[in-house]
Amino acid sequence: MQAYHGKLLELVAIDTEANQPFLQIRLSFEQDIELLWKIDADTANHLKTVTTLGQSHKYRLSFSSFWDADQHQYMSFLTRTHRNQSEKIYFPCSEAYVNGLNAIKYSEQINQIQALHFLTNHSQHIHPVQQQKATPHRFSRKFSWIVAATLAITAIISFGNYPMNNLEVIQNITVKANGADNETPLDLTVIEESPLVEQQQTANHFPKEPGTEPTIPTSEPVFPTSVLNEVISYSILEGTVALTFDDGPSKYTKEITDILKSYQVGGTFFFVGSNVLKYPNHVQYVHANGHTIGSHSMKHTDLIKLSYEKQELDLLHTNQLIEEVIQEKVILFRPPYGSNNEETLKVMENNQTKMVLWNTDTLDWKSHNADKIVNAVQTSKVSGSIILLHESQAVIDALPQIIDYLQSQDLQIVNLQ
Numbered sequence: 001m002q003a004y005h006g007k008l009l010e011l012v013a014i015d016t017e018a019n020q021p022f023l024q025i026r027l028s029f030e031q032d033i034e035l036l037w038k039i040d041a042d043t044a045n046h047l048k049t050v051t052t053l054g055q056s057h058k059y060r061l062s063f064s065s066f067w068d069a070d071q072h073q074y075m076s077f078l079t080r081t082h083r084n085q086s087e088k089i090y091f092p093c094s095e096a097y098v099n100g101l102n103a104i105k106y107s108e109q110i111n112q113i114q115a116l117h118f119l120t121n122h123s124q125h126i127h128p129v130q131q132q133k134a135t136p137h138r139f140s141r142k143f144s145w146i147v148a149a150t151l152a153i154t155a156i157i158s159f160g161n162y163p164m165n166n167l168e169v170i171q172n173i174t175v176k177a178n179g180a181d182n183e184t185p186l187d188l189t190v191i192e193e194s195p196l197v198e199q200q201q202t203a204n205h206f207p208k209e210p211g212t213e214p215t216i217p218t219s220e221p222v223f224p225t226s227v228l229n230e231v232i233s234y235s236i237l238e239g240t241v242a243l244t245f246d247d248g249p250s251k252y253t254k255e256i257t258d259i260l261k262s263y264q265v266g267g268t269f270f271f272v273g274s275n276v277l278k279y280p281n282h283v284q285y286v287h288a289n290g291h292t293i294g295s296h297s298m299k300h301t302d303l304i305k306l307s308y309e310k311q312e313l314d315l316l317h318t319n320q321l322i323e324e325v326i327q328e329k330v331i332l333f334r335p336p337y338g339s340n341n342e343e344t345l346k347v348m349e350n351n352q353t354k355m356v357l358w359n360t361d362t363l364d365w366k367s368h369n370a371d372k373i374v375n376a377v378q379t380s381k382v383s384g385s386i387i388l389l390h391e392s393q394a395v396i397d398a399l400p401q402i403i404d405y406l407q408s409q410d411l412q413i414v415n416l417q
């Protein structure tokens with residue numbers, strides 16, 4: 001479990017000074033400070049249309065953002081809280097806004113945040129959190145912008161002390177229940193089930209999916225682990241073998257986990273962001289049972305069609321969704337279709353992420369047939385292999401025989417890390 005620092009970003013006002021729109025925000029992080037955030041007019045206008053500031057509602061800006069491929073638009077959201085009711089409201093935003101969010105989010109110290117060029121201290125006073133004022137402040141006319149011109153900044157990505165906003169745990173996200181369709185867009189306005197006033201929430205209070213009530217074990221079993229040392233891995237050490245499960249979480253996740261657990265063997269799951277939103281309980285279940293989780297893009301996108309920036313954003317968004325559930329850094333990634341290019345490699349390197357490919361393909365997604373899947377494993381060179389599987393009933397049916405076979409070959413079935 002990584003240490004992390006929760007940050008809260010409250011939107012106090014939206015204003016314009018000399019044709020420059022800006023947000024007045026209150027950042028709670030170590031201390032409570034008020035900042036002015038210079039933003040683009042489009043994002044400011046979108047925010048204005050979804051807020052009525054100065055009323056009794058509170059607005060908290062999310063650090064989450066994603067690229068909406070259908071709308072060709074970045075999206076983020078804010079949470080409007082009124083008494084015990086809170087509501088998640090999505091709004092279109094600019095890439096500069098996304099970069100700004102990331103820069104704040106990944107800053108480890110308050111002085112790093114204050115040094116960001118698009119931010120200005122609203123007040124010279126730094127209020128300790130205990131003295132936080134509830135009423136919105138009026139804007140001071142005296143502020144001066146530190147830096148003008150470009151809003152584009154580079155997100156500061158840091159690895160140690162990875163900050164996560166504890167208040168943005170997935171539990172407050174509800175999505176349309178649309179079966180197995182990975183491309184289901186999020187509901188744009190979702191009434192949440194619980195107030196967001198608590199600063200500490202545990203990761204297992206997720207919205208209950210009908211009919212699923214996974215039991216969360218309190219201790220994590222430890223499975224043999226193979227630590228990957230390369231930016232890209234296709235195989236692991238002889239004498240070991242890795243079972244990998246793609247495209248979940250799904251209705252099959254829990255059963256796959258239970259089979260691995262009953263054999264006390266490792267397994268690695270590569271989750272698609274849109275499915276993480278549908279089945280956060282299953283993400284938690286896999287993690288609580290000690291198996292590794294990697295990411296597999298937001299919407300199972302063929303990454304090589306995307307620019308470096310969009311590939312990176314997709315990775316960070318997917319990782320964030322998973323990390324908010326498991327409260328642990330995601331370090332493994334498998335590109336959909338195995339499709340990757342130079343840009344993908346740079347994204348991996350710049351984000352300390354390891355790409356996991358495979359050298360044994362069971363073609364399970366094609367046959368949907370347990371016998372054929374087992375046969376594919378038995379006719380492969382399994383020692384040192386990373387075996388590609390997908391979450392499905394056929395894989396559940398095949399899994400005990402696959403594990404029996406691998407164990408009969410004296411192989412250690414490992415978690416990847």
Ligand SMILES: [Zn+2]
Nearest residue numbers: 246247336337
């Ligand atoms: Zn896939």
